Amino acid sequence: MSGHTDMVLVNEEGIRIDGRKTDEKRNIKIEAGVLKNADGSCYLEIGKNKVLCAVYGPRECRMRHLQDPTKAIITVKYNMETYSVSDRKRPGTDRRSVEISKLISEALSAVVMTELYPRTTIDVYIEILQANAGTRCAGLTAASVALADAGIPMRDIVPAIACGKADGKVLLDLNKEEDNFGQADVPIAIVPSTDEIVLLQMDGNMTREELEYGLDMAFKAAHEVADLQKDALLRKYTNKKKEASE
Ligand code: CDP
Secondary structure, three states: OOOOOOOOOEOOOOEEOOOOEOOOOOOEEEEEOOOOOOOEEEEEEEOOEEEEEEEEEEEEOOOHHHOOOOOOEEEEEEEEOHHHOOOOOOOOOOHHHHHHHHHHHHHHHOOEOHHHOOOEEEEEEEEEEEOOOOHHHHHHHHHHHHHHHOOOOEOOOOOEEEEEEEOOEEEEOOOHHHHHHOOEEEEEEEEOOOOEEEEEOOEEOOOHHHHHHHHHHHHHHHHHHHHHHHHHHHHHHHHHHHHHHO
């Protein structure tokens, strides 16, 4: 966000370095139920980001002091693999991963019917295999598919995507260069049926008008992401039915 570059991020025709238009998101691929031994799972790619998510639970919360007698707690572990970024990342938990885990847990808690499972924990493991900006959105998008795949009752799915600004232009779904050398990054996650916002952060600077324009693009794109999430779940369910009848 604070970096400087001579590189042109958006050219005069409004085309970005990866060939996208300003309001275009990266290609998204979502697959549900990719891990046999997890209760639910999801593999997701958005552009060069690659994310794997596994869900276990609801199961008894062993750590008594964390138990909630009224509802389940959602424990998220967001982890960036050492080989996921260009400079080798030091393995293990750091401040950034703790913060991202917490905000993903809070976003998911808004839709998961945690009140149905008191005293339990729902464990969500998010592994960032390859990162190219937007991993918290990719991780959250994958996590809500994995939770649905685990059969955990939810009010809705949670799509997440960022808008932002680079080269003075408002953009949808920033890539690494745009994130590094741009002026603003605004990840957002919504509940599509109500358009409620469950995650919103802003790093950098934008005018109110630019932010409103960016949020409009992000909402529209988030609804499209939700359709892809539902498609992935439907595909998994249809394949399973086919396998059962064979
Ligand atoms: O990934 P996200 O945009 O949610 O979070 P960020 O903290 O804004 O990081 C932006 C990008 O910087 C990541 O997606 C990675 O590509 C990169 N990054 C990195 O190269 N090394 C790190 N230790 C952290 C982030």
